[in-house]
Amino acid sequence: MTSAYIDEGDLRNSPGIKIFKARAAYVQLAPSRIFDYHTLSMRLLNTQTLKLQEFYADIPRYAILSHTWEKEVTFQDIQNLKVAKQKAGTTSSGSGLTHAASNKESSAELSEAINSMYQYYEDAAVCYVYLCDVSIELHPRNPKSTFKDSRWFKRGWTLQELVAPRNVVFLDTDWVRIGTRWTLRDVVSAITSVPVEVFEGRDINTYSVAQRMSWAALRETTRPEDQAYSLMGIFEVSMPPIYGEGGAKAFMRLQQEIIKISDDRSIFAWVAASSEHYKRRGLLARSPYEFRMSGEVKAIDSYCVGDRSSYSFGNNGLRIHLPLETIDDSGRSDDVVLASLLCQSERDYSFLSFYLQKTNQHQYVRCYPDQLVFRPTLQPALSNIQELTVREVPVTRRSRFDTRPSRYGSAVLYHADLLPSARHFLCTDYRPSPVLHSPNSNRVSVQVEPCSSYRIHKLTYKTQVTGEAFTIRLWHYWCTNLPYYTLQLGDRPLEEPPFFIDPSRDDGTVVRTSSGAISVHCEVTGRSDRRLEIDFIDQDSLEIDFWTQTLQPSDSGFIVPSKVDRRLLYGRHDGMFPLIRVYPASLYVKTWQDMAYIPMFPADDGDTTSVSFRILTYGTEDGKSVFHVAIGLLGISSWISWTELVVDKGKKSAEKVYQYYLNRSKADKRRLRQRSAWSDSTHEGGLTASVQERSSLQLGTHLLRLE
Incomplete structure (x- = not known):
C-alpha cells in the first residue's frame, strides 16, 4: 500500500497533536484496521511531520489511542480533512483525526486486523484513553463523578484495550489527564469488575474462563457478533469474523475455539436470565451476559478425572464426561440429575453443579439453566476415575516491549x-x-x-x-x-x-x-x-x-429485583416500578435486566447492634419515588440480614429515610434482628419484603424478595 498524507494545516494547533508531539514520536492509527495483510506492514503517524509512515520491520516504539466516537472516521476520511471534520468527535480542530482511521475495503484485511488487535495494544509503549464524555471536575473516586458513566467503560471492544497495554493514561474531553490505570486501579476495578490484581500485573491467563467472561458481561457492541469477536484476544484464540451470523452463533463459535485449547470447565459455569427457568438449554452460553455471576468461579485441576477430562463436539452436541449424582427433591422429576462442573467458588470453596434432564438413553439437556447449585464435595462421584491424559500446552503470547531482565540498560x-x-x-x-x-x-x-x-x-x-x-x-x-x-x-x-x-x-x-x-x-x-x-x-x-483513599470490594451484599410489578401494590398489571436509586451510592452497585447487586459492608467494631444498610428507592421512569426498601446487615460476627418497607407515595427522599434509620436507638436496632420481613397493607395488592441467605450462585450473600 502507498503511504497516505494528511493535510496538516488545521492540525498544527489541535489539542491532540500537541499532546502526542510532546509524549510520543509515533501514534498508531486505529491499529485494528490499518494493517497491510499482503506485506505485514504497520502504518504509524509521525507526530512531527503529520505524515503516515509504513514499517515492514524494526517497528519503533509507539503510543496508541483508545476512544469511542458517535461516528467513525474512516481511512478514506482522514485523507480529506473537510469530510473528516464533519464527523462527530473531531470538533477539536481535527484532534480526533490523529487517532481514528480504518480501512474495511478488504474482508481478509478486516479479519486479520480484528485477530491482531489485542497484540497492537499489548505492544504499544503506552495507551491513551480519550474519554470524550468525561470532564475532570470531580475525582473519579467520587460517586458523583461522570468518570464511572463514560461510554468507554461500557463498550465491548474497549475491554481488551483496558487490559492489554502495559501503561494506560485516561484523558478527559479537553485532553486533560485524569489519571492512569495504576493510580485509579481501584476505581477502574469497581467500575469494570476486572480484579484490581490485573492492573497490578497479574497475568489474565491465571483467571478461569468464567472469570474472564464475567468482565465482559455488561459490555455492549454495535454489532451483536462483536460481543464474541472482541474477546478473541482475551482468550488467545483466532477465528474469521462472519458478520450476519448473529451474536449467539458468534459466541458459540468463540467458546468452541476456547475448548480446542483448554479443558477449563468453568466455560460451562453460566446462569441464564430468570425468565428462562423452565427452558431447556445446551452446555454453551448464548452471550457474555450469562457469565455475569461467575466472577468467583475457578476451575480445579482436571487430572482428578484422568483422560476423561477431554470433550469434543459431535453432530448431536457436546460429548463430555461428567460426574453425575441423583437428587432427592420431590419438586423435580425423576429424570433430573446433578452434574458436577469440576469448579469451585473462590469465596467459600463450594463445588458447582448444574441440572441435567435425560431425554433418551444417552442424551441430556440442561434444565433450570438459571441455577448453579453448591455442593460440599466431589466425592464419591470421582473415586473410581483413574485414567491418564496428555495435555497440549498452548503457545503463549509475548509482547515485544516486555520487561524481561536485561544485563544492559540505557539512561x-x-x-x-x-x-x-x-x-x-x-x-x-x-x-x-x-x-x-x-x-x-x-x-x-x-x-x-x-x-x-x-x-x-x-x-x-x-x-x-x-x-x-x-x-x-x-x-x-x-x-x-x-x-x-x-x-x-x-x-x-x-x-x-x-x-x-x-x-x-x-x-x-x-x-x-x-x-x-x-x-x-x-x-x-x-x-x-x-x-x-x-x-x-x-x-x-x-x-x-x-x-x-483506596476502594475495597465487599464479600457481602444483596441481590435485589431491578423492577417490581405494579400489580403487587395496586392489584393490577399496568407496568413496572424500576429501581431508580441506591443510597448511599457505591461504585460497586451493579444493575442488570432483572436484578441488581447491592454491596454491604458489615460494621467491624464488634458492636452487634451496629448496622450497615442502604435505602433502595423504586419509582416511575421519570424519577418519582413510590416506595423505599431498607436493607442491611447487623453486626460482623453473625451478619444477620434485615429489611423494612417504607411506602410513602414519594413524600420522603431516600436521604431522609436513611437519616431516620441512622438515628434509631440501639434498642430499635436490636429489634431489627428479630425482623426478616415487612408487609404493607395500605394498597389493594399488598407488598412483602423479605431476605434470605443465598443457596445458589449469585453475587453477595443474601437475596431480597418483594412479593
Whole structure:
C-alpha cells in the first residue's frame, strides 16, 4: 500500500497533536484496521511531520489511542480533512483525526486486523484513553463523578484495550489527564469488575474462563457478533469474523475455539436470565451476559478425572464426561440429575453443579439453566476415575516491549514538573549528580544511569509558607532494566531502597500532608524520557479524600429485583416500578435486566447492634419515588440480614429515610434482628419484603424478595 498524507494545516494547533508531539514520536492509527495483510506492514503517524509512515520491520516504539466516537472516521476520511471534520468527535480542530482511521475495503484485511488487535495494544509503549464524555471536575473516586458513566467503560471492544497495554493514561474531553490505570486501579476495578490484581500485573491467563467472561458481561457492541469477536484476544484464540451470523452463533463459535485449547470447565459455569427457568438449554452460553455471576468461579485441576477430562463436539452436541449424582427433591422429576462442573467458588470453596434432564438413553439437556447449585464435595462421584491424559500446552503470547531482565540498560531522563497547584514548593536540594536546568523554573531534569548497585538520586522540595517538605528518590538498577521512584514526606537522607520493588509503582503515588496531599505521577510515553508531574491537593478540597483513599470490594451484599410489578401494590398489571436509586451510592452497585447487586459492608467494631444498610428507592421512569426498601446487615460476627418497607407515595427522599434509620436507638436496632420481613397493607395488592441467605450462585450473600 502507498503511504497516505494528511493535510496538516488545521492540525498544527489541535489539542491532540500537541499532546502526542510532546509524549510520543509515533501514534498508531486505529491499529485494528490499518494493517497491510499482503506485506505485514504497520502504518504509524509521525507526530512531527503529520505524515503516515509504513514499517515492514524494526517497528519503533509507539503510543496508541483508545476512544469511542458517535461516528467513525474512516481511512478514506482522514485523507480529506473537510469530510473528516464533519464527523462527530473531531470538533477539536481535527484532534480526533490523529487517532481514528480504518480501512474495511478488504474482508481478509478486516479479519486479520480484528485477530491482531489485542497484540497492537499489548505492544504499544503506552495507551491513551480519550474519554470524550468525561470532564475532570470531580475525582473519579467520587460517586458523583461522570468518570464511572463514560461510554468507554461500557463498550465491548474497549475491554481488551483496558487490559492489554502495559501503561494506560485516561484523558478527559479537553485532553486533560485524569489519571492512569495504576493510580485509579481501584476505581477502574469497581467500575469494570476486572480484579484490581490485573492492573497490578497479574497475568489474565491465571483467571478461569468464567472469570474472564464475567468482565465482559455488561459490555455492549454495535454489532451483536462483536460481543464474541472482541474477546478473541482475551482468550488467545483466532477465528474469521462472519458478520450476519448473529451474536449467539458468534459466541458459540468463540467458546468452541476456547475448548480446542483448554479443558477449563468453568466455560460451562453460566446462569441464564430468570425468565428462562423452565427452558431447556445446551452446555454453551448464548452471550457474555450469562457469565455475569461467575466472577468467583475457578476451575480445579482436571487430572482428578484422568483422560476423561477431554470433550469434543459431535453432530448431536457436546460429548463430555461428567460426574453425575441423583437428587432427592420431590419438586423435580425423576429424570433430573446433578452434574458436577469440576469448579469451585473462590469465596467459600463450594463445588458447582448444574441440572441435567435425560431425554433418551444417552442424551441430556440442561434444565433450570438459571441455577448453579453448591455442593460440599466431589466425592464419591470421582473415586473410581483413574485414567491418564496428555495435555497440549498452548503457545503463549509475548509482547515485544516486555520487561524481561536485561544485563544492559540505557539512561532515563526524568523531567520533574511542578503543576500550577504545587508551585508554592521549590526544589531546594538535589543529589548526588547535578541536574539539567531548563528555562522553565518549574522543571528540573535528572538523568538516571543504570548501574550494578543502587545509586539514588534525590530531589527535595520545600515550601516557605508551612515548612512542609517532600523527597522524590530515583534509581535505576541494571538487572531489572527499569527505573524506579518513591515519594516520601520530609527531607529524607540518601539511603538504599528496598531490594524488591513493584515496577508498577513507577506509575504514580499520593501521600497525605498536614495541609493537603502530594501527588506524583510518572508519565510513561512512547519516548525514552519520562515526565514526573507533581500536583498538590489542598486540605479544603472536597475531592481530597477520593485522592487518598483506596476502594475495597465487599464479600457481602444483596441481590435485589431491578423492577417490581405494579400489580403487587395496586392489584393490577399496568407496568413496572424500576429501581431508580441506591443510597448511599457505591461504585460497586451493579444493575442488570432483572436484578441488581447491592454491596454491604458489615460494621467491624464488634458492636452487634451496629448496622450497615442502604435505602433502595423504586419509582416511575421519570424519577418519582413510590416506595423505599431498607436493607442491611447487623453486626460482623453473625451478619444477620434485615429489611423494612417504607411506602410513602414519594413524600420522603431516600436521604431522609436513611437519616431516620441512622438515628434509631440501639434498642430499635436490636429489634431489627428479630425482623426478616415487612408487609404493607395500605394498597389493594399488598407488598412483602423479605431476605434470605443465598443457596445458589449469585453475587453477595443474601437475596431480597418483594412479593
